[in-house]
Structures are given as structure tokens and as C-alpha cells.
Amino acid sequence: MIATAIHRAALAALCLAAPPATAFSETSDADQRREAILALTPDAEYGAYLSSECTACHAEEGGDIPLIHGQDREALIDALLGYKTGTRSHDVMETIAGRLGDEEIAALAAYFSEVN
Amino acid sequence: MRFNRRGFIGAASAGIGLLAAPMVRAQGVANVVVIGGGAGGATAARYIAKDGGDRVRVTLIEPSRAYYTCFFSNLYLGGLREFDSLGHSYGTLASMGVNVVHDWAVGVDRDAKTVSLAGGASLPYDRLVISPGIDFKEGAIPGWDLSAQNAMPHAYRAGSQTELLKAQVMAMREGGTFAIIAPPNPYRCPPGPYERVSMVAHTLREINPTAKILIVDPKESYSKQALFEDGWQAHYPGMIERIGPDFGANIVSVDPAAMTIDIDGQVEQVDVCNVIPAQMAGRIVHEAGLTEGDWAPVNPADMSSRVDPNVFILGDAANQGDMPKSAFAANSQAKVCANAVLGALTGSRVFPARYSNTCWSLIDTEDGVKVGATYEPTEEKIASVDSFVSEQGESPEVRAETYRESLGWYDAITEDMFG
8 A cells, every 4th residue: 555655656757747638638648547457357377377488587586677566556457558558668578568458467466465 | 475377267358369289188198209408408398387287198218417608708708707606507497397308309209299318218298398409510611620619619508618719718818819610690699799709809808808709700791790790890999800701701610720711721729719600400310310401490379390299399499580609599489388288288278489599799898789689470471570679779787677677587588498
């Protein structure tokens, strides 16, 4: 919950920095997308399979690459959507998230929020 | 406590199509044999054992008791990493139920579905995974063979060769010449020879600043070339010279006794000579009759051999399309293979293949660069769908962050391979 709150604050700050009209529509689109993903029933087996692409770089205990195991589900969704839509920037993550659809994001977020 | 994926099977949504109707074995335990305990083989063994539970018996055949990663071994040459930090044991894999056999696989009988070992044993398999890495093509560099590897090390399979090359660099006479003969395409780790040049330069700048580095390269161009050339000019000015095929670097022979390189008739006397010969799939894949030319063709959807659907070939040995021969790629392919093997043997769900790769290289302390891509299978090959490469002129902060990222990747992928 704390992570989500922090992320929301960061997202709000980001919106303030962008031109107001664009920020309004992007935020609105992003919120709708996020709600649509949250409404899906995550496919746990698919999430476990997809997670193996992530664990090539993300260690169980974190380290020099951010920890994703055991993180808040909504924060994970926001992060993946951010890389996919370009509000977050990272060359590796943009190519990885670029080919994730809503079902994949829902499955991955559910998987990593439930592993320790 | 770990997430128990079995508890969620009933919640699976219908959105993901099954690729093929699985063939379920009614009773009994299926045998999977994995040859080679590197990035492809160790990962495949671990995932098949982890997800197959008591329905699959996994045997991993790997001659080495400790595996030294070829990736990051250049950082040891650069004095930025201890040799021991490259070593990994198979103890955790054994603890999770993988039967680790330290022996050489010397033959595959694909009709009887058995693997024979140098020690005399014969192992039956239902599915066989082969991930043997590379061997060197005989006669690729006239004058060089494995009997010359002490005078002119390849250091392209990590271990004693890597330590030998480091010792030779450290002992090189003041102002001497370190030569590296780069391989033709395709070969393991496309940026590897050039990261090696960077790391040897890093060491020589400290201990032997008047030394020279000579790259003898049969290729017109190479991976991350502009990034390496910018870095060499900035960090090691005047130290590194490259001779390409336009000056005869594709017509090269060596004399290990005299420590000379003949480049299309011009003879260079050198002090250390790192010969990285032309490469082919590890010998066992040829023995098994699974190759066309130097490499083993595979089906892009699941890494199964195009010659035998009961055999999967991973990593450097496979001819699959656009993915580079890298540890990252082998690890990525292993997970697709594991999913397909378990689907065939246990009836578990088979998902569409997803492949990805990133290769980090270090040019100088905290000057890291990277190249990467995502891939998908087509009928013909594994095809690149999206890619990126570090830009020229990035800030030191970005380069340092890229280096730190590579450290994180090393920790993660070795955990993903060995547990």
C-alpha cells in the first residue's frame, strides 16, 4: 500500500511536469488501462511461465537491479504499463514490456506480488 | 514461503491458447537427460526439475565439478573481478533433485534413446537436451591447434585458459605487444573479443602503459564497434590497433614456437597471442548426427532439433536465427525448452515461446554499454522483433548505471542457472 501511494505521488508529479492537456488524456487512458488489468483474473500458470523471462535479470533478493519479488501488485502493474507506454524509461524494460498485453501484465503482477 | 502455483490451476483464464495437445504419459516417471551444465543446460535442468516435480527424473551430465562462467571472465582479465567469483557448483541443483553426473557424454543412440558416458554408463531418456557450447574448428588458424593452447591461449572456454592468459598479460615485457586473433562469424559472445581488448588495455594501462594491443580481425565490422572505438580512443589512446580483412586479416597463420603471426605474408612478432579460432557446435551434437554444417538446426517454436523431435539443442550449438550465441540467449531458450519438454512428458500447459537477450560489455571501470533485443519464433527462424543499443556519447552516470546493471544481471542469471 505504501509503495502504491508513493507511486501515485510520483505519477502525480510527472503529470504536473507535462503539458496539462496531454497529461490529462494520458492519465485518463492509463487509469482506464490499469482498471481493465485489475479486473482480469490472473492466469497463475501463465504468470509462472512469463516470470522466467524476468528472473534472468531480477534476483530473488534484488541488488543492482530492482527487486520485483514480493512487491505490491498495483505498483508492478503501474511499472510495466509505464515502460510499455513510455512514461517510464529504460531500454531493456521498454523492449520487454513492449510486447506484454493486459493479460500478461495481470499474470506477472499477480505472480511477483505473491512470491517471496 | 513460496508461491504454490499448483493451487491456482483452477483459476486459469481461457485467454491463452494451448499450442499443441500434449501427449500425457499415463503412469511412471519420465527420464530427461541434459548434456552440458552451462547457461542452457543448467537452466533447463533446474526448470524441468523444479516444475516437473516427481513426474520427471532429470540427469545433468557435466564433466566439471565447478563451472566457471565465460561471461564476466574478461572482467577478471581487467583486474575488476576475482577468478573465484566466476565459479559455481552444482550442489543446489543436486539438492533440488537433479541427478548431477560428472562425466563426459561421448555418444547418443537416438534409436535406442540412450546417452553413453566416457565412464561406461548408458543412460536412457524420453527427452534429451543438449547444450554443449562451442568447439573449435580444426585448421581454422594454420599453425594453431589445442597442443599450442599454452603458448597461444584461446581463453574462450573459461577456466585454466583464462588464468593462463591473465598470467601472460601480467608477465609481458615492458612495451610488448598483446595480439588477439578474433574469430569469423558466427561465434560465442559477439562483443566478447572487443570487451577482452578493453579489459586487457585496462590492466596494461596500470602496469605496462607503453604496451600495444594488436587486433587481427577477419570481419569487416563487429558488435558495438562504434562504442568500443569511442571508448578506446577516450580511455586508451594510441594503445590499440586493428587490422581488418582489407589488410589481409582473413589470411592468417601463426607459429606458436616463434610467437609470430603471419598476416597475408607480413610477419608480426608478438609477446602474448590470444587465438580465438573459428567455432562450431560442441562435438557431441555432431556425434549425434544432429548438425547441418557447423551447427544444429532447431525449430524456432521450442528449440527441438529439426532432425529429431525428442532432442532439444540450446545455446551456442543451435542454429536458430537472429539470437546471438550468448549465455543470456541460452538461458532464455532453456525456459522455452523446459516448458515444451514438460508439456510433452506430463501434459502441463505449453505456452508460446518468448525469447530475449541483453549483452553488457565493459570498456573501462564503470564505462558499461549494452545491446539487446526481444525475439519471436517464425516458421523459418527465431526473429528479432525489437532491439536497442547504448548510444555514443552517453554521460558517465548512464555508463556507470549500465555497469551496475550488468553486476545485477550476473547475480540473477547465475541464481537462475544454479539455484
